[in-house]
Amino acid sequence: MLGQDSSINEPARFSTLPRPLSTLSPGEEAVVLFVDGGRGFTKRLVEMGFVPGVRVRVLFSPNPGSRIVEVMGARIALSVGILSKVYVG
């Protein structure tokens, strides 16, 4: 779990209880704390910009199963299932 056991985690402070990104409503912002997944999954999400310490914002929900998320200057569409493994605070 990148961000929980590595030094990359250090800039992110657990000021609030970590919660999955899938629980944020459109318009809400938070900071990435860690990605909870296997090696390949975590690497993929980090490559998309979900690096611990980075600010993310949920823009809108094109349908109940997915969200458009702004992360590191790009807008990315992801399923709620995937976002439930990205923890923010």
Added chain:
Amino acid sequence: MSKREILVGLIGNPNVGKSSVFNRLTGAKQRIGNWPGKTVEKKEGWFRHRGFSVHVVDLPGVYSLSAISIDEAIARDFIVEEKPDVVVDIVDASNLERNLYLVLQLIELEANLVIALNKIDLAQSMGFEVDHEALSRELSIPVVPTIATKGYGIDELKDAIISSFENPQPPKPISYGEDVEQAISELVEAFRSDAELSKYPLRWLAIMCLERDQTVASLIKKSSIYDKVKEVLGFER
């Protein structure tokens, strides 16, 4: 006159201005086709500069070269297999942080890199002033500021492509610390003895191997030195 055709790959994250740069470089001399066996569009173009004929291949827009998506696989295979003389990475100056990840991957692929630092007008309007000379120094890669939509910097980019072709400067490898470097050098040693593997950049192969990259893993499984690799990876964890 000797044959002086330069093969250039154009790469960058999505929406950085790749098509704009491609059109400015090649003008009307373009051809659109498909990548062999794929439905992904392949754009090629040509231009002449300082007596050189330059063949430009527009690669798909990608955030990384992990080869998970078809676009990434196309971009990566082109760089690894075709070995273009120069790779131009279009970097969005208004979003440097995200764009630097692809730069890092291209450095590891040992591509002969030129960076086009595009959208400097947009960056400026957002209050960013990117010190392109410092960036170039830190990375040991030529950096050319451009505004593709206005054609600004395109001649300088052409100059930089020719200079990098004539005088390639290997970028500084990124060091990952003692433990990882130890594993990397053991893997590189093992790869060196395999004829098939030694056509790839060995350091890159080693790093991909440590990342458990699927494409590289299947390459190594087929190779003669699989047992040795398993041994090294045993130390790693």
